[in-house]
Amino acid sequence: LAKTTQPISMDSYEGQEVNITCSHNNIATNDYITWYQQFPSQGPRFIIQGYKTKVTNEVASLFIPADRKSSTLSLPRVSLSDTAVYYCLVGGNNAGNMLTFGGGTRLMVKP
């Protein structure tokens, strides 16, 4: 399984765009990149998943360069409620594919 590296923590202010970058140098050809959000004492919540280029949904965008050795989660106009831990994971997009969680990035959004 590809190992991921993320910043331990980030601070931001309400209304700003936040970009969290994840390194996954040994990503395999069939690996997808998935981001999860976790609030204290809750299970992780799926945010977005992608394979290459750019993916956008109603809450975030995911940018993946051509070499796929990194990815960037972009949260537009964060609010206080976006304060959470964000995990980047890579793995095959197969039903039942297990996930290895790295340390995650603790995002603190300040007023």
Add this chain to the structure above:
Amino acid sequence: GAVVSQHPSWVICKSGTSVKIECRSLDFQATTMFWYRQFPKQSLMLMATSNEGSKATYEQGVEKDKFLINHASLTLSTLTVTSAHPEDSSFYICSASGGDHYEQYFGPGTRLTVT
């Protein structure tokens, strides 16, 4: 869609007793379920993977006789912590995938406190 529930949400038990935690996929058939453990301020650690109708596969260092996992149906998996000790106190989270849902969907977690 893709809702996963856990029961109970929190439990306190005495040392030496056993505790069962249920994980249910409410609106899809989960061919695979995963159990994680998370200590305060730490990341999730995979404990075991279970496929419906077969024995669970445990990660290295996880005692299979202590953490009993049963995945008897496509919507239910249970984790039983046997002879619990205070060091087993943790946040236990399950996830499920299957059918049209390739990504894992996580339950809300169960906080276990062993006194």
